[in-house]
Amino acid sequence: MSQNIESVLHEQRVFEPPVAFSRSARMQAADLERLRREAREDPLGYWARLAREHIHWQKPFTRVLDDSAAPNYRWFTDGELNVSVNCLDLHLTERADKTAIIFEGEAGDVRKLTYGQLHAEVSRCANSLRALGIEPGDRVVIYMPLVPEAVVAMQACARIGAVHSVVFGGFSALSLKDRIEDAGARCVITADGGWRGGQIVELKAATDKALADGCHSVEHVIVLRRSGQAISMQEGRDHWWHDIVATQASVCEPVWVNAEHPLFLLYTSGSTGRPKGIQHSSAGYFLNAKLTSQWVFDLRDDDVFWCTADVGWITGHSYVAYGPLAAGATLVLYEGAPTYPDGGRFWRVCAAHGVSIFYTAPTAIRALMKLGDEIPAAYDLSKIRLLGSVGEPINPEAWMWYHRVIGGGRCPIVDTWWQTETGAIMIAPIPGVTATKPGSCTQALPGIEAEIVDDEGRPVMAADAGGYLVIRRPWPSMLRTIWGDNARYIETYWSKFQNRYYVAGDSAHRDADGYFWIMGRIDDVLNVAGHRLGTMEIESALVAHPRVAEAAVVGRPHEIKGESVFAYVVCKGQRPSESELATLKIELRAWVGEQLGAIAKPDELRIVENLPKTRSGKIMRRLLRAIARGESITQDVSTLENPAILEQLRGG
Numbered sequence: 001m002s003q004n005i006e007s008v009l010h011e012q013r014v015f016e017p018p019v020a021f022s023r024s025a026r027m028q029a030a031d032l033e034r035l036r037r038e039a040r041e042d043p044l045g046y047w048a049r050l051a052r053e054h055i056h057w058q059k060p061f062t063r064v065l066d067d068s069a070a071p072n073y074r075w076f077t078d079g080e081l082n083v084s085v086n087c088l089d090l091h092l093t094e095r096a097d098k099t100a101i102i103f104e105g106e107a108g109d110v111r112k113l114t115y116g117q118l119h120a121e122v123s124r125c126a127n128s129l130r131a132l133g134i135e136p137g138d139r140v141v142i143y144m145p146l147v148p149e150a151v152v153a154m155q156a157c158a159r160i161g162a163v164h165s166v167v168f169g170g171f172s173a174l175s176l177k178d179r180i181e182d183a184g185a186r187c188v189i190t191a192d193g194g195w196r197g198g199q200i201v202e203l204k205a206a207t208d209k210a211l212a213d214g215c216h217s218v219e220h221v222i223v224l225r226r227s228g229q230a231i232s233m234q235e236g237r238d239h240w241w242h243d244i245v246a247t248q249a250s251v252c253e254p255v256w257v258n259a260e261h262p263l264f265l266l267y268t269s270g271s272t273g274r275p276k277g278i279q280h281s282s283a284g285y286f287l288n289a290k291l292t293s294q295w296v297f298d299l300r301d302d303d304v305f306w307c308t309a310d311v312g313w314i315t316g317h318s319y320v321a322y323g324p325l326a327a328g329a330t331l332v333l334y335e336g337a338p339t340y341p342d343g344g345r346f347w348r349v350c351a352a353h354g355v356s357i358f359y360t361a362p363t364a365i366r367a368l369m370k371l372g373d374e375i376p377a378a379y380d381l382s383k384i385r386l387l388g389s390v391g392e393p394i395n396p397e398a399w400m401w402y403h404r405v406i407g408g409g410r411c412p413i414v415d416t417w418w419q420t421e422t423g424a425i426m427i428a429p430i431p432g433v434t435a436t437k438p439g440s441c442t443q444a445l446p447g448i449e450a451e452i453v454d455d456e457g458r459p460v461m462a463a464d465a466g467g468y469l470v471i472r473r474p475w476p477s478m479l480r481t482i483w484g485d486n487a488r489y490i491e492t493y494w495s496k497f498q499n500r501y502y503v504a505g506d507s508a509h510r511d512a513d514g515y516f517w518i519m520g521r522i523d524d525v526l527n528v529a530g531h532r533l534g535t536m537e538i539e540s541a542l543v544a545h546p547r548v549a550e551a552a553v554v555g556r557p558h559e560i561k562g563e564s565v566f567a568y569v570v571c572k573g574q575r576p577s578e579s580e581l582a583t584l585k586i587e588l589r590a591w592v593g594e595q596l597g598a599i600a601k602p603d604e605l606r607i608v609e610n611l612p613k614t615r616s617g618k619i620m621r622r623l624l625r626a627i628a629r630g631e632s633i634t635q636d637v638s639t640l641e642n643p644a645i646l647e648q649l650r651g652g
């Protein structure tokens, strides 16, 4: 097998869409061609037509794109809609009794909700938010396990025009606090705890800690009972979900909001110490989330769609909470860890619920691949007809394994490139049409003008030459701004090429067929197990420790996680003794876990006397990266302030 994989790397094998799949696919080659032509000839007319056909408007729009404040683009500006109505109410005539959500808890508990029940639950939750005085535009932070109520809470916010900001349950109390404060949230929806790897994740305790000092904007906390352990409830502030939500009426008049009304904020890491609140709109976001769900995943009425992402990430917004519901699909929600209680869990869930479309991250694929072929072979995966990948480049070896072992050689794989900022999939195959190549996300979707440019912004024409990945035209689901910091929005995404292109922050190249191959981030952002981490964020967390004077964090390739976190730390005062070093390292890792969350803990930590700097005082990151990778040093070290430290940095 591994020889086979080697040859794939060199051969650049091409996989035509399987005939059986293509025959019944929603989108045929001619449809795709028609869409591409329409988008090319009249981009605004194209998006306007799709927005009219795919959105139920309370008040139709007359303006398609307002670029008067570019690059703060606004779409469908005078239209009014409600996203929750578009996801739920529209299905009540034909799909009220169709299963919307199949939920499986980590302990094996299964619960199903029909569209009718989900609609009622969302209405109850929306009524309870309203009863607490939450108004359109107010921010609500959701800090929950991956249970149906998390989706209910998001949809409930959308129903009353409140702006949700989901914070991943794996983030620490301090990260939660930063996000609550930045968003100025009035309400937090959480749970006593959730299950992960057989342990309880203490969400309410973390919420209490976050609210203990600061977070003065928070008036109410709604607490779902999930794990059942004892927690403390603060009189007047904290309300049990089962008291406040369950008693409400199951109908709720929606609030019709403007197309540009913010649907949600989602914090993501950038190249500074502070995460940024990516702000998405209602109509534009919804449009692309729905279209891509149908186009890329070929969703049909009898499909069971499982996107394994948590709602704390953008993937869990667009392909759990919004897109699949908009498309009227049945989705699977699984609360726990992929390998709990054993490495067969994902495949057991697929088999038990008849999953037909499975969407996950390369890091999960690699981790499960390592456990061997026998594990998935023990489960009936024959219902799966389409596989998807997201979050980082998928290496050909993992692609081949996914294709052969999970897809039984019969399923197309859609490798989908996009970002928190893009709101929806941008570059991906159309499964019944596009031939795929292991490791390539193939071509941009119709209407998305992806391009590769050089430092001066000129298109890179030569096949296989790398450059900046940019998007040449605005698209409906693009981020609108960074919450509270529009200057940072312009600086981060637009200024590099004088506001002409959206700059994704990735480098990429195209091959002779015009296929895109993503090479990685060009900024100080790491991609660890498909999650974005800012090196600066980890550095600030480290220097917040009383013993740390300075820190530099770099990424290092990792077999399963894609990238791992490598930290160089300089201590205050005297260099710790050998025996102190080991305990200090443990303490610092735990410290970062507390500051940011377990996913940000450095995998390796090297305590050094000083960091390599140029004479002008800049940390030589490229050098640190090379050392972390164990590469021989090729760069010029003559400007190094203290050449003697090289040995120490190497761990000698």
Ligand code: WT7
Pocket (backbone or CB within 6 Å): 268, 314, 315, 389, 390, 391, 392, 393, 394, 415, 416, 417, 418, 419, 420, 421, 441, 504, 505, 506, 518, 520, 521, 527, 530, 531, 532
């Ligand atoms: C970054 C965005 C999109 C949801 C998950 C991550 C990387 C994403 C791919 C892919 C190669 C990918 C990029 C991008 N990325 N998908 N299919 N192939 N790289 O969202 O946290 O906003 O991260 O993830 O580097 O910029 P995110």
